[in-house]
Amino acid sequence: MTDPHDPLDDLELTALLRRHYRQLDPDAAPPRLAARVRTRLAGAARADGATGARVPLTPVRLAARASRTQGGPTIALAAAVVLLAIAGLAASRLPGQPAAASPATAPAGPSATTPTLSAEAGSPQASGQPAGSTSPETAGTGGTQSAMAFADRSHGIVVGAYGGRGAVWATSDEGQHWTAVAVDAPPLDSAAMVGAQAWASASCAGTPSGACQPTVLESPDGGATWSAVSSAAVTSLSFVDPRDGFGIGPSSPASLHLLATTDGGRTWVPAPGPTPCETGFFPIAASFADAQHGWVACGSGESAVGSSSKEVVTTADGGNTWAVRSRVSIDGSSPVGALPALGVFRGLDMLTDGSGLSWTWTEGLLRTTDGGATWARLPLGTAGGGAQWPGAAITGDGMVFALTVDAASPDGSAVFSLGLDDGQTWKPYTHFGMLPAPGASPTPEPPAALQPALPDAVAFADAIHGLAVGGDATTADVWRTADGGATWSLTPLGAGAATALAVSGQSAWTDLLACPPDTAPGNPACTGSVERSDDLGATWTVVGHANLISISFSDAAHGFGVGFEPPSASAGTTGGLGTAIYATSDGGATWARLADDRPCGRFDPVSVSFVSADRGWVGCSSVIGAGSGLKAVMETTDGGRTWSWRARIDYPGGLKAIGTITSSDYLQTISMAADGSGLITGQRGSTIRTSDGGRTWTSCPPGQFDAYTTSGAAIVPSGPWYVAQSGWLNATLTTMEGRLMRSADRGASWSQVGGWLPSP
Amino acid sequence: MEPTAIDEARFVELVIGGLNEAHRVATWILGDPAAAEDAVQDAAARAWAGRTGLRDPAAVSAWFGRIVVNTCRDELRRRNSRPRTAAVGLADDVADPSVRDAEAADRDEIARAIRRLKPDFQVVLALRFGADLTVPAIADRLGIPEGTAKTRLRDALAAARVAIAAERAAASGPREARR
Numbered sequence: 008m009t010d011p012h013d014p015l016d017d018l019e020l021t022a023l024l025r026r027h028y029r030q031l032d033p034d035a036a037p038p039r040l041a042a043r044v045r046t047r048l049a050g051a052a053r054a055d056g057a058t059g060a061r062v063p064l065t066p067v068r069l070a071a072r073a074s075r076t077q078g079g080p081t082i083a084l085a086a087a088v089v090l091l092a093i094a095g096l097a098a099s100r101l102p103g104q105p106a107a108a109s110p111a112t113a114p115a116g117p118s119a120t121t122p123t124l125s126a127e128a129g130s131p132q133a134s135g136q137p138a139g140s141t142s143p144e145t146a147g148t149g150g151t152q153s154a155m156a157f158a159d160r161s162h163g164i165v166v167g168a169y170g171g172r173g174a175v176w177a178t179s180d181e182g183q184h185w186t187a188v189a190v191d192a193p194p195l196d197s198a199a200m201v202g203a204q205a206w207a208s209a210s211c212a213g214t215p216s217g218a219c220q221p222t223v224l225e226s227p228d229g230g231a232t233w234s235a236v237s238s239a240a241v242t243s244l245s246f247v248d249p250r251d252g253f254g255i256g257p258s259s260p261a262s263l264h265l266l267a268t269t270d271g272g273r274t275w276v277p278a279p280g281p282t283p284c285e286t287g288f289f290p291i292a293a294s295f296a297d298a299q300h301g302w303v304a305c306g307s308g309e310s311a312v313g314s315s316s317k318e319v320v321t322t323a324d325g326g327n328t329w330a331v332r333s334r335v336s337i338d339g340s341s342p343v344g345a346l347p348a349l350g351v352f353r354g355l356d357m358l359t360d361g362s363g364l365s366w367t368w369t370e371g372l373l374r375t376t377d378g379g380a381t382w383a384r385l386p387l388g389t390a391g392g393g394a395q396w397p398g399a400a401i402t403g404d405g406m407v408f409a410l411t412v413d414a415a416s417p418d419g420s421a422v423f424s425l426g427l428d429d430g431q432t433w434k435p436y437t438h439f440g441m442l443p444a445p446g447a448s449p450t451p452e453p454p455a456a457l458q459p460a461l462p463d464a465v466a467f468a469d470a471i472h473g474l475a476v477g478g479d480a481t482t483a484d485v486w487r488t489a490d491g492g493a494t495w496s497l498t499p500l501g502a503g504a505a506t507a508l509a510v511s512g513q514s515a516w517t518d519l520l521a522c523p524p525d526t527a528p529g530n531p532a533c534t535g536s537v538e539r540s541d542d543l544g545a546t547w548t549v550v551g552h553a554n555l556i557s558i559s560f561s562d563a564a565h566g567f568g569v570g571f572e573p574p575s576a577s578a579g580t581t582g583g584l585g586t587a588i589y590a591t592s593d594g595g596a597t598w599a600r601l602a603d604d605r606p607c608g609r610f611d612p613v614s615v616s617f618v619s620a621d622r623g624w625v626g627c628s629s630v631i632g633a634g635s636g637l638k639a640v641m642e643t644t645d646g647g648r649t650w651s652w653r654a655r656i657d658y659p660g661g662l663k664a665i666g667t668i669t670s671s672d673y674l675q676t677i678s679m680a681a682d683g684s685g686l687i688t689g690q691r692g693s694t695i696r697t698s699d700g701g702r703t704w705t706s707c708p709p710g711q712f713d714a715y716t717t718s719g720a721a722i723v724p725s726g727p728w729y730v731a732q733s734g735w736l737n738a739t740l741t742t743m744e745g746r747l748m749r750s751a752d753r754g755a756s757w758s759q760v761g762g763w764l765p766s767p
Numbered sequence: 768m769e770p771t772a773i774d775e776a777r778f779v780e781l782v783i784g785g786l787n788e789a790h791r792v793a794t795w796i797l798g799d800p801a802a803a804e805d806a807v808q809d810a811a812a813r814a815w816a817g818r819t820g821l822r823d824p825a826a827v828s829a830w831f832g833r834i835v836v837n838t839c840r841d842e843l844r845r846r847n848s849r850p851r852t853a854a855v856g857l858a859d860d861v862a863d864p865s866v867r868d869a870e871a872a873d874r875d876e877i878a879r880a881i882r883r884l885k886p887d888f889q890v891v892l893a894l895r896f897g898a899d900l901t902v903p904a905i906a907d908r909l910g911i912p913e914g915t916a917k918t919r920l921r922d923a924l925a926a927a928r929v930a931i932a933a934e935r936a937a938a939s940g941p942r943e944a945r946r
Contacts, residue, residue, distance in 0.1 A: 015928050021896065024927065027877040028897030032791060033800045040790060040804055041783050044811045048779050337899065369784075 152176070152410055154354070155398030156198040156205070156244075160406040164230040165398065166207045168194030173209055173222075177230030190233045192222040198398070199244035199252060203229045206272050210242035210256065223272045239275040241266050243292040243354065251298050253278065253326075255290045263289045265303060265326055278326040285331065288318055291352045296359040299325045302332070302379050304352040304365055314348035319355075319365070319379040332379035344380035347373065356401050364407065366399045372409060461745040461763055462486060463528075464508035464676075464719035465731035466515065473721065474544040475731060475763075476505040476517045477745075483519055487544045492729060492747040492761040500538065500547060504528045508719070509558040509566060515540045516566065516595050517547075518555040529556050531571040537595045553589060553598040557614040557676070565620035566591045567647065568598060569612045586611045588625060590647055606650035610639045616679040618724075621646045624653070624701055626677035626687055638674045640666075640687075640701040653701035666702040669695060678722040684753050686728060688720045694730060696754035707754050727751050733763075778818055781827040782811050789835045795897030796839040796890055798878060803839075810838040829907070836890060836908055843886035880930035888923035895920055 015023070157163035165176040173192035193209040200206070205226040211219035221240035224233045239256060246252035250271050258264035258277040265278040284290050284305035295301035300323055307316040318334035333344030350367025357363030361378030373382040398410035462475035475486040475495065483505035486495040503519045506528040510516075522533040537551040541563075555570035568589045587604035591597060605612060607627030617623030622644050629637040637657055641650040654666030672689030679685035683700035695704040721729040733745040745763030750756060786807060793803035793810075814831045881889055894900045894908060906916035 015931060017924075020924060020928055020931070023877055023931070024892060024896040027881070028795050028893065031795055031798060031897065033794050033803075035787075037790065037800070037804045040807065041786050044786060044808055045779065045783060047808060047812055048782065048815050338901070 151194065153194070153196045153397050154198045154207075155400050155408060155410045156200040157400040157402050157406070157408055158200040158202055158205075158229075160402045162200070162203075162229055163400065163408060164198050164200060164205050164207070164226075165410060166195035166198040167397075173207070173224075175205075175207060175226075175230050175233065177205075179229065186231070188231065188233070190224060192224055192233075192235065193219045195224075197242040197244045197254070199246045200230075201246045201249055203227065204246070204249045204271075205230045206244050206246060206252070207233070208239075208241055208244055208254070210240050212240075212242060223275075225272055236271065236273050237275065239266070241275050243294075244272075245294045245301070246272075247295050247297050253293045253295050253301060255293055255303075265290060265293055265301075267326070280322070280327040281329065283320050283322070283326070283329045285318065285320075285334075288316070292355040292365070294355040294357040294363065296357055299323055300359065301326065302355055302357045302363070303329070304355040306352050315351045316348075317346065317352050318343070319346065319375075319382075321379055333382060344382075346382050347384055353396060354398060356399060358401060358403060362401070364399050364401050366396045366409070368395055368397075371396050372399055372407075461733040462719060462731050463504075463506040464517075465721045465729055465747070466508045466510035466719075467721045467723045467726070467729055468510045468512065468515075468543060470723055470726040472543060473729065474508060474510055474515055475719070476500065476508045478504060483517075485517075485544050485547070486763065488761070491727075492749065494761065495763060498545075503536075505538075507555050507558040507568070509560040510543070510721075511560040511562055513541055513543050514560065514563045514594075515544050516558050516560060518553060518558065518568075518570075519549075520554065533571075535570075537598075539595050550594065551591070551596045551598060555589065555598075556586070559615045559617045559623065560595075561617045561619045561623070564592055564594050565617075565646075566595055567615045567617050567623060569615055569625070570598075572600075586613065588612050588615060588647060592620075601647045603648070603650060606641050606643075607639045610637065610655075613674055614676045616677050616685065616722075618679060618681040622681075623647070624677055624679045624685070625650070626674045628674040629657075637670060638668050638687075640668065640677065640704075642701060654697075654704060666704075668704045669693075669706070676720050678720045678728075680722050680724060686720050686722065686730070686754055688730060694720075694754065698753065707750075707757065728754055730757070778815070778827060782814055782831055785828055785831050786811070789831065792832070792893070792898050793835055793839050795893035796836070797842060798882070802842065806838045806842055807835060810835040813838065832908055833910060836894070840886045840890050843889055876931060876934040880927060880934045883930045883933075884923065884926050887919060888926050891916070891919050891923045892927060 151169075152165050152167035154167070155163065155165045162179050163177070167174055167176075169187070169189060171194070173190040173195045174187060175190055175195065175198075176187045178186075190207070192207075193211055195207045195209050196212060197208045197210065198206065206223065207226075208223045209219070209221060211221045221238055222235050223237035223239055223241060223244075225236045226233045241254035241256035243255040244252060245254065250269055252268045252272060254266045254268075254275065255263055256266045256275065258266070262282070265283050266275045267278040268275050282290070283293075283303040288305035288307045290303045291306045292304040293301060294303075300321075302319060302321045305318045305320060314337045316334075316336045316338075319332045320329045321332050322329050331343050333346040335342050335346040335348045337348055347370070350370030353366050353368050355363065355365045357375075357379070362374075362376045363379070364372055364374055365382065366372045370384070372385040374385050375382050396409065396411055400408045402408075462477035464477065465473060465475040467473035471489060471491045473488045473492055475488075476483060477486075478484040478500070481502060483500040483503050484497050485500045485505075486497050488495050500517070501519050503521045505517045505519055508515065508517045517538050518535040519538050520528045520533045520535045522528060522530055531554065533554050535552065535554045536549045537553055537555070538547040539550045540547045553568065553570055554572075555568040557569040558566060559568070560566035568591070569586050570589055571586060588601045588606070589598040589604070590601055591599070606625065607629075610627035610629040612625050613628045614626045615623060616626075622642070624640060624642050627639040627641070629639075639655040639657075640653045642653050643650045652665045654668040656664050656668050656670045672693040674687055675690045676688045677685065678688075679701070682698075684698045685696065685701065687695050687697075687704065689695075694707040696707055697704045719731040721731075723729070728750045730748045730750075731745060732748065746759050747761040747763075748757045749760045750758075789807045789810065790800070790803050793806045794800050797803050797806060810831065814827075814834050817834075818827070881892065884892070890909070891905060894905045895902075900908065902916050902920065903913055905920070906913040909916060911919075
């Protein structure tokens, strides 16, 4: 043992410290961490009046929004292929992208940032299956996807695993539709395609030897039928014609080399010349544009905080000699070209003209137009920071395809799309395909049937005549009922979204919101048109302009709302930061902020309910919590000039509690009756009721609404109470439905009276 | 028109995407994965609460990384103001020194020594030797000038050297006494 009294020299000290921290390094992130944070932020989004006021950000609703926005059934489907249309493709027009879009993380992917040689399997772990990652297969949907290849912009394949065995998905229409076939092979991790000829391989990387038989398969018909042609362990296949191809595989048990075939994949031998990568690096992926010109992406064991030392090398003589085109080291030494340090190489696809793509597990795609010397990060678009990027492809005519799997989503994998528009900015490409199970019929026709437009708010004029508004991301709809909610007729209202609704007599009001891309109602950047109907929702007219998330009218002239200041070009603002209470006395034409427009202090107003021009309540909400939202209820009897606290629950140490109200869930709507009874609905489907003007609130029958998200509530004066909800119809979360609940005893008991089922 | 602020869903995904790395960094700083998990959750909530005005996705990640470090430093400060039961327990659970190998002894000594340092020093050591960040990267993460980061790292190393020597002296005392 070291003499305790010896002073440490610098080397000893740093070695001790390095060892100490290495031992501290957690093997994997806590399994539920992402889900917990997601939940907490979802709560914050709701409780945060600044931007979250009306749009619940629960994973379920978020998923629904995302899928509605993209026009496809997405969440919980295993993966999808995303088409990126690179218009123009002129290299010089590609802007330099900002360096790090997000810190690197491979969700639960232990080897993702430290590729190592696996002597046991003789294979590169970094190129194999995403072992240990949250497999989409666990969601029981579409299997695991590991690689992708396209022959041209129409014809491509995705390979991976389904039910533990190899599977291939093939498309012939730019990825819009896919057909799946199961193949008799281990999970596949590499794909190549030339014309109708396709190859796939299972390299068994990272699998104990014996447990997996490496296999190379060939398909003569674009991926429809497959036969095994070799038992070589090879991955990162790249074919230049039907006979000549390259790949990465072990040339000896512990050394990876570029392998070559000249007989269509039947035999594989080490390519001539030295190992492509410099000392300290090993080959991860290969791409050859023709038999002479090729590129190899190399990685190293050195990695830290998501960055890795890596390099791209190129040959012009079929692999006899290699030159470094770009290199980056995590310690910043001897860089060549421009290559981001973030991420670990996963694959490479290069064209004859020296343009091409590389991609990393967690950091998305990089693009080069100068033969691999400089690499620019392609923005992740709407894809999540937790997404993985197992495969990508570029075709000679300028299409880029990216396969993304969101392993971080608690609901399984999700699909994100992105695309490059006019060489400058990315936008979602509208066509993407879902991947069916082998044996299932090809990708079903779209999504419309599975993603019904659902109400976001409901209001009743009397016990039987009611309205609901809502819709999908692009179109707002109005539903009308004349039988107490048993049946509904739908008419489109217009482009936009509607989440607020009020009815008084024969008059109804809603706010048709136009929101910037990637935002939703409840965002200060939205602009709104106040729509009014005087025939109970049959016809509508724009009467004013405001960005409102809650509206309440006590007569045809007097109304109140909660919303945001409109953006002002002159003032240089993009809209108010927090919500405020507005009032109108001319039937919705003009809206003015109340003098005391934020009566709840640091709580943000979320919803108002007025029973007369003078008397009303506001429900306010504040801050964050794991499923808990601070709430406050205030009442006015002078038209909003002065407000009195009725109930409040604050942080420990915050304002003292008033009345009795739970902190569970996040306040979404408040609906009150003149006798002081009323309802508060929560974003997560909870419902609480009061019978004393909002002082004490008790839960409605427990469990009643758990599986649903409450989207709106309505109280008929001296009549029944209604709550509109939406939720997932089935366990696989592919279809949503809405339902209407009614209570005849002021919220004590509820029964379903109608619903909004998936469109035919 | 100004670029629009990052929308909620994107913000959430950016933060979620940074969680694993944040958890590693927090574990290095706090020395305990469970405490790190708490800190990361708090950091995410703080990031959310203050997100207004961020318009660049890259900025979100960098900013979240900074909040994680700050949250951990706050936690270290909080610990320092309480009795150090954990450290005492660690020292006392050595039933029989002869069964422990020298490396394990070293490890506990290093852990105790680091825990004696002031929070700023603990943070800079974790970033340098745990997260393997360069001095410029550390400066960026802490939002301090490079020169300050360099000085702080040097001071932290000097302090660690003294603290480790002290731990070793303390540890060898009772051990010899038992023999």
